[in-house]
Amino acid sequence: xxxxxxxxxxxxxxxxxxxxxxxxxxxxxxxxxxxxxxxxxxxxxxxxxxxxxxxxxxxxxxxxxxxxxxxxxxxxxxxxxxxxxxxxxxxxxxxxxxxxxxxxxxxxxxxxxxxxxxxxxxxxxxxxxxxxxxxxxxxxxxxxxxxxxxxxxxxxxxxxxxxxxxxxxxxxxxxxxxxxxxxxxxxxxxxxxxxxxxxxxxxxxxxxxxxxxxxxxxxxxxxxxxxxxxxxxxxxxxxxxxx
Numbered sequence: 001x002x003x004x005x006x007x008x009x010x011x012x013x014x015x016x017x018x019x020x021x022x023x024x025x026x027x028x029x030x031x032x033x034x035x036x037x038x039x040x041x042x043x044x045x046x047x048x049x050x051x052x053x054x055x056x057x058x059x060x061x062x063x064x065x066x067x068x069x070x071x072x073x074x075x076x077x078x079x080x081x082x083x084x085x086x087x088x089x090x091x092x093x094x095x096x097x098x099x100x101x102x103x104x105x106x107x108x109x110x111x112x113x114x115x116x117x118x119x120x121x122x123x124x125x126x127x128x129x130x131x132x133x134x135x136x137x138x139x140x141x142x143x144x145x146x147x148x149x150x151x152x153x154x155x156x157x158x159x160x161x162x163x164x165x166x167x168x169x170x171x172x173x174x175x176x177x178x179x180x181x182x183x184x185x186x187x188x189x190x191x192x193x194x195x196x197x198x199x200x201x202x203x204x205x206x207x208x209x210x211x212x213x214x215x216x217x218x219x220x221x222x223x224x225x226x227x228x229x230x231x232x233x234x235x236x237x238x239x240x241x242x243x
Contacts, residue, residue: 052097167212
């Protein structure tokens with residue numbers, strides 16, 4: 001009787017990909033529809049178990065930034081709200097359980113924002129793992145934008161200012177500007193250069209004239225810059241010049 005041919009990790013991942021059907025945005029929170037983590041993982045887990053494939057998530061350089069803001073209590077009085085932003089470069093590793101040295105490592109990134117640092121890590125990891133699987137396997141969804149700003153259906157609403165005027169009519173707060181400075185530094189950018197970019201983009205004389213909606217756009221830009229810098233730093237560390 002011929003010996004059954006063993007699949008390598010690449011071949012097993014192809015088989016897993018073949019087993020995945022179309023997924024739907026089955027969860028809604030805070031006005032957004034998104035694909036739940038349970039749906040994504042349940043789509044691949046049976047085939048992973050059958051073929052003996054593991055997915056490991058490794059945090060490489062986790063950081064925590066406290067970013068408090070002023071909110072309102074139930075008596076409409078101002079109060080300080082604690083808020084934490086966590087981020088880390090990651091390694092996602094597919095492992096062939098039959099031959100653990102047969103593996104694929106992929107550079108990835110996570111970030112999360114919640115009122116508790118452990119919850120921020122939890123929501124960031126959940127979000128990151130879900131979209132890693134979807135992007136790695138090119139999982140089709142029921143529309144072209146499988147996204148939700150942050151967290152999952154059990155998270156608290158995204159941290160921000162209390163209800164009232166829309167963000168486009170509110171000026172940035174001091175805590176938001178402190179976060180801005182911290183993120184500019186983390187991204188390895190010059191503060192003066194970034195200030196000039198902001199002033200040109202929004203046609204203002206000083207960055208404290210930005211609205212909350214505009215600073216949200218800037219935060220998204222800086223998050224992308226930080227992610228790119230960490231991936232580049234990790235690559236340069238692994239492949240020094242001259243080697």
